[in-house]
Amino acid sequence: MQFAHGVTTASDRPMKGRLVGVGVGPGDPDLVTLRGLELLRRADSIFVPVTDTGEVGRAEAIVRAHLGSAEITRLAFAMSDESSRARSWDSAGAQVATVVAAGGCAAFATIGDPNIYSTFAYLAQTVRSLVPRVSVETVPGITAMQELAAKSGTVLVEGTERLALFPLTAGLDRLREALEVFDTIVCYKGGRDLPHVTDVLRASDRMADAVYGARLGLEDEEILPVSQLDGRSGPYLSTVIVPAPRSGRGSKL
Numbered sequence: 001m002q003f004a005h006g007v008t009t010a011s012d013r014p015m016k017g018r019l020v021g022v023g024v025g026p027g028d029p030d031l032v033t034l035r036g037l038e039l040l041r042r043a044d045s046i047f048v049p050v051t052d053t054g055e056v057g058r059a060e061a062i063v064r065a066h067l068g069s070a071e072i073t074r075l076a077f078a079m080s081d082e083s084s085r086a087r088s089w090d091s092a093g094a095q096v097a098t099v100v101a102a103g104g105c106a107a108f109a110t111i112g113d114p115n116i117y118s119t120f121a122y123l124a125q126t127v128r129s130l131v132p133r134v135s136v137e138t139v140p141g142i143t144a145m146q147e148l149a150a151k152s153g154t155v156l157v158e159g160t161e162r163l164a165l166f167p168l169t170a171g172l173d174r175l176r177e178a179l180e181v182f183d184t185i186v187c188y189k190g191g192r193d194l195p196h197v198t199d200v201l202r203a204s205d206r207m208a209d210a211v212y213g214a215r216l217g218l219e220d221e222e223i224l225p226v227s228q229l230d231g232r233s234g235p236y237l238s239t240v241i242v243p244a245p246r247s248g249r250g251s252k253l
């Protein structure tokens, strides 16, 4: 892609033997970057993940909103147990390797950013092991954390504050620890554990400004203060932000 002042971008490089993880944002098709879109348009093959966790079809729907009837190959990823996971990475990697080994460019569209808790990392490792000369790259995407911050009017960090992002699958003790050590906390993959998250936030007196966002950018999006969840759990696509306590303008400088 070329801009008026002559600057060129990653999508101008030769497309041969490349695997590109393209972050397509959390849900709204208008949060795809120009670079991501250009790479998806120019790729020889577009792949999307299909998982058993609730993300089914999300990346594909975002790509389709821009590229209509483009040919898209679904790669099935199992999340249930270690051996199914390994089998699905091997099988997905082998399909993508066929494209790059033949000198093509394979684009893998993934929700949010490809370098944040994305299947892309495992896919890229597998493809590299099969085609060592492959060039692996990523196009950054807007994360669910950023979209929830924007839609709820939450400042993520200011001044000298520290930010912790982790999945609640790491356990509630990780949340308790993070509340002690960091300023702003963001939790992914916590839909099922929301009632426990609420308890921990109440016990540590951090409930006041905490926000919850589910299925951001999708038709049934929900954004609420955590204090209004009333013990409910949420879907897999749930994000919680617990902002740093602040006492006024520039208080953390």
Ligand SMILES: C[S@@+](CC[C@H](N)C(=O)[O-])C[C@H]1O[C@@H](n2cnc3c(N)ncnc32)[C@H](O)[C@@H]1O
Pocket (backbone or CB within 6 Å): 026, 027, 110, 111, 112, 113, 114, 116, 117, 118, 142, 143, 144, 145, 187, 188, 189, 190, 213, 214, 215, 216, 217, 218, 236, 237, 238, 239
């Ligand atoms: C496998 S991680 C993918 C993260 C993604 N790569 C990113 O950069 O945001 C899945 C988790 O991201 C969060 N997430 C992704 N999309 C979301 C959405 N549309 N609404 C709410 N949370 C979302 C949820 O916490 C979900 O459990």
